[in-house]
Amino acid sequence: MSLSQNEFLPRAEATLAQLEGAVLDALSHHGKPSVSSLADAFREDARLSPSQLAQELCPGPLSPIGFAALVMRDLLTPEDAVLEGTVSEARVVTGNARASGSLRVTCPLIVLGDLEVAGVLEDCGPDSTVVVLGRCTAWGLQTSGNFLVLGDLVVRDVIQGVYNDDSLVVAGDLTTRFLDENDHDVTCYGEVHAEHHLENGRSGEEASSLASTFLRPEFWNIDLGELHHDTLFERIQKGEPVFTDAPQPRQVREPDRPTAEELEGLDIEGIATQASKNARAKDIVYAQRKTGEVWLMRPGSLPLHIFDGKQFLGQEMPPALDVKQRASERVTFWRKRGDLFLEIERFGAVVQFHAGYNNGSMRTFRFAFATSDAAAQEVRRLEARYEGDFLRVTTGVPGRGPLERELAKYGGPKTEYTSAIVDGTTLVTRDDERQRFDDEASALSALEDWIAGKRQSGFDLKILEWKPFGLLGRR
Known part of the structure; x- marks a missing residue:
């Protein structure tokens, strides 16, 4: 089955003369359709197969390939097809196409009839271009490429646009329960019927907030301002519910x-004035009214100042610390508001207090006590002080990811960095070490040994962080 240039171009002239209404509008979304754009595809070859023509016109604007598909429909004999899994080679289906499960399209797919997908339909822009001249139906649609439907687009659950490079264009009506344009160009020349609609340009914070009214909690995160689209479409493909039973x-x-x-x-104002001549009241990142504690920090310019309600910490020379010893205990807190952390370490009668914000800056305070028991009591006091405002964590920050401690060694010819996380019962380090243990407590104990060893080698804590900033957390 091939297309003759001498037959194809005259038919294109006749087809172009008949175009009107929403179909013409949709074809013109990326520029007016023209016969010359199709003539260029043939080059010196007098004949092309339908898939070869699709490859010549894609990737590129939708107008030429959409126009060519209409001409092919007039010239080719309809033949239905069953699609399975992934379409990885350019294909033109001259009749209707059907997939009994999910369908992933990584190259041009042209359907001259209807396309029915009993699962999630996903394209992969910019390599993919999908054109459906008839009706297109699916359970879910994730589109990052150019996608043209000249009939109606009906998606049972969710349509998500991904990236702002390409377009989803529909000449007929668009019907779905949840349409998330994200930053994608979604244009419908018919009517849009969407129970929930997040328009192009929406912020992540707004999207997660609005989604909390109709999506199940596992698909949105208010603190991070994210929708978990991949998990959402996995559930749709499995036929599991993704919407709440009621608003x-x-x-x-x-x-x-x-x-x-x-x-x-x-x-x-008074506290800021005492902190530094550079400090301003708007630099406050944390306050506790019951104790009068205030944290002042300006990312990138102002180091952290902590006023404990009576005085600023760190005004006196810190006591010496034997870095060869293993910490007697460690308590870590994280505050989602502002992404602040504090980590309390006790080394016998010395308490070391690290405070900062995720992947940002940190300041360390150190205090000596008469006995180990007195230092332990101070740790308990600090725990009670911050519980409620902060969340106690061990291996991960809820809703964010694995808790990663990054250490730095500034001596020598160049700065060295390393870090570690506890992943379940495994200690994972940036030095390509993976130590597996019978339980999490053993892994955490090994982490303490690892930290002590690194400190003996000249490293000290640089920052605490979580996915996606931590290098280990995003593996």
Whole structure:
């Protein structure tokens, strides 16, 4: 089955003269269709197969390939096809096409009739271009490439646009339960029937907040401002429910900075003045009204200052610390608001206190006590002070990812870095070590030995971080 240039171009002239309405509008979305754009595809060859013509016109704007598909429909004998798994070679189906499960398209796919997918339909722009001249139906649609439907597009559950390079264009009506344009160009020349619609340009924070009213909680994260689309489409493919049974109250992300209520009664201006001549009241990142504690920090320019309600920490010379010893205990807290962390280590009668924000800057404070028991009591006091505002963590930060400790060694010809996480019952380090243990407690004990060993080698804690910033957390 091949296409003759001498037959194809005259038929294209006749087809172009008949184009009108929404079909012409959709074909013109990337520019007016023209016969010359099709003539260029034939080059010196007098004949092309349908798939060869598709390859010549793709990737590229939708107008030429959409126009060519209409001409092919007039010239080719309809023949239905069953599609399975992945379409990885350019293909033209002259009749209707059907997939009994999910369908992934990684190259041009042209369907001159209807396309029915009993699962999730996913394209892979920019390599893929999908053109359906008839009706297109699926359970879910993830589109990152150019996708043209000249009939109706009906997607049972969710349509997600990915990236802003290409377009989803529909000449007929678009019907789905949840349409998330994200940053993708989605244009419908018919009517849009979507129960939930997030338009192009929506922010992640707005999307997750709105989605909390109708999607199950595992598909959105208010703190990170994310929708978990991959998990969402996995569930759709499995036929599992993704929507709530009834509308839910809208969740809103708590502000990073302290609220007016939290600051009530605190002399922030006075505290900022005591901290540094460069400190300003707007640099406050944490406040605890019951104790009067205030953290002042300006990322990139102002080091962390902690006012404990009476004085600023770190005003006196810190006591010496024997880095050869293993920590007697470790307590780690994380605050989702502002992504702040604090880690308390005790080394016998010395308490070391690290505070900072995710993948940012950190400051360390150190205090000596008369006895180990007195130092342990101080750790308990600090635990009680921050519980409630902060969440106690061990191996991961809920809703974020694995907790990674990065250490740095600044002596020598160049700075060295290393880090470690505990993944289940395995200690994983950036030095390509993986030590497996019978339980998590044993892995955490091994982490303490690893930290002590690194400190003996001249390393010290640089920062705490979590996925996606931590190098180990995103493996």
